[in-house]
Amino acid sequence: MRWFEGSIPAAIAAAKQRRCVFVVVITGSDDQSSQLMSSWETDSVWEAAQNCCVAIRVDAESEACVQFSQIYPVVCIPSSFFIGENGIPLEVIAGSVTEDELKRRISKVSQMHTQQMSAERANETEEAASKESLSVPMEEDGASGHMTPAEDASQPDEALDSKVERITKKLEERREQKKKAEEENELRKEVERRKMGKEMLDFKKKQEEEKTKRLLEERNREKAEERAARERVKQQIALDRADRAARYAQSQAEVEAARVAALQARASEQESRRDAAQRERSAFARIQFRLPDGSSFTNQFPSETRLLEARRFAAQEVGGRYGQFSLATMFPRREFTDEDLQRSLLELELTPSASIVLLPQSSSAVVRSSASGGVWTVLGSLLYPLLSVWRYISSFLFSSAPAAPPPAPQNTHGPGAAAEPKRDAVRKRILEKRPEDFKKDGKIYGYGLKKTTRGDNNTWNGNSTQQM
Structure with missing residues (x-):
């Protein structure tokens, strides 16, 4: 499309000079403006508009658009105004249209402009004819003194009046037609x-x-x-x-x-x-041997030691005072047999500590004691095992060591006086054979093992039972 490069007044003057339709296309920066411009830029639209239109493109943000909108209200952007020769819009396209629609609108505007130009030419021709008819030269009639047309000087006055009346009538008809055309x-x-x-x-x-x-x-x-x-x-x-x-x-x-x-x-x-x-x-078994007279002694053996060896140790310690004796435990009550003597202390569950009572098997020792000590010595020998058992039970029931048994009545002037040095000799021999870890605390004797628990720290005194 070939757009007019000048201002709007110059475009109006060019449109009047060429007797064409004045076209104003107002666009912005939106998509519809781009679509409208793409329709105007096609070759077919240019061919349809080049002979009947003078087109100018105006930006919606420009001063020219502001001046143009003061005369012709711009309702929307984009818009296309087709203005006739008399300044009246023949067509206004609001928004974007397709190429075919734009060509149809241009053709319609061209026909309207042609009809308008034809009507104006006809009006101008009629007005010119009317002016010529009214300006026919009149000649003065010398005889009568009246002015008559030159070509009708020979006609009578009646013919001139009828001609003026006919022309006047035609002018009135033309005015009516023109008025009617203007109304239409x-x-x-x-x-x-x-x-x-x-x-x-x-x-x-x-x-x-x-x-x-x-x-x-x-x-x-x-x-x-x-x-x-x-x-x-x-x-x-x-x-x-x-x-x-x-x-x-x-x-x-x-x-x-x-x-x-x-x-x-x-x-x-x-x-x-x-x-x-x-x-x-x-690994070790600490055995306490309880004697019939209430006394006791303790020794430590390897756990694999046979009970027979422990019995031999006890027999060596007590000598021949009690003659033949057997070994037994009180709790639980169990008397060891000859077969048990061949078993180890571990197998007999005597580890880590146990208490074994020496039970005499004959009365020879009692007879010998009776011969040397009298009746009270015999009774004491018979009752000592029972007293030992009672002390052992009391140690568990009352949690305290029972009192030492009263010494058997002895005759200081008879043969019983000779038995006391023997007991002292036995006690002395036991003390001499005590192990290295045997310790004394006042009148209390005990074994101080290196790695023993609190429950295994047993104490022993000369006459009382072992504190378990």
């Missing part, structure tokens, strides 16, 4: 104006509907995005809660596993300590 033109312009107003209203309505639709779509899109964002937040919160719960469960599981592992390790350590202590305690 005004009516057509009113129709076109109403049509243009309706198109503008429809265009504005369409723009409002599109705007409302866009706003509604944007609002729906925003709501959808907001819902999606809320869903994402809810999902994230659920994931965070699940993650925290999983971490908490994992931490609890780890704490529980650590606690169980610690308990297991502690139990294993305690078990190993017990096993070590048991093995250490089981």
Whole structure:
């Protein structure tokens, strides 16, 4: 499209000079303006408009558009104004149109402009003829003194009046026709104006509907995005809660596993300590031998030592005072047989400590004692085992060591006086053979083992029973 390069007044003057339609195209920077300009720039539109239009392009933000809108209201952007020779818009296109529609509008405007020009030429011709008819030269009639047309000088006055009347009538008819044509033109312009107003209203309505639709779509899109964002937040919160719960469960599981592992390790350590202590305690057996007279002595043996060797040690310690004797435990009540003498202390469950009572098997020792000590010595020998048992039971029932048994009545002037030095000799011999770890605390004697528990720290005194 070849646009006019000058100003709007210069374009109007060029349109009047060429007797063409003055076209003003107002565009902006939106998409519809671009579509309208693409339709105007096609070759087919240029061919349709080049012989009947003088077109100028005006920017909607320019001063020329502001001046133009003061004369012709610009309702929407873009717009195309087709203005006739008399300054009245023949067509106004609001918004963007296609190439075919633009060609049809240009053809319609061209026909309207042609009809308008033809009507104006006819009016001008009639007015010129009327002026010529009224300006016919009149000659003076010398006889009568009246002015008559030169060509009709010979005609009578009646013919001149009828001719003037006929011309006047024709002028009146032409005025009526012209008035009627003007009324029709005004009516057509009113129709076109109403049509243009309706198109503008429809265009504005369409723009409002599109705007409302866009706003509604944007609002729906925003709501959808907001819902999606809320869903994402809810999902994230659920994931965070699940993650925290999983971490908490994992931490609890780890704490529980650590606690169980610690308990297991502690139990294993305690078990190993017990096993070590048991093995250490089981490696030796501390045997307390209780004599019928209430006295006792203690010795430590390896756990694999046979009971026979322990019996030999006891027989060596007591000598021949009691003659033949057997070994027994009181709790539980058990008397060892000849078969038990061949078994080890560990097999007989006498480790780590045990108390064994020496039971005489004949009365020879009693007879010998009676011969040397009298009746009271015999009774004391018979009752001492029972008193020893009673002391042993009392030590468990009352948790305290029973009092030492009263000494058997002896005759200081008879043979019983000779038995006392023998007991002192036996006690002295026992003390001389005590082990290195045997210790004394006042009148209390005990074994100080290197690795013994509190329950295994047993004490012993000369006359009382062992404190378990």
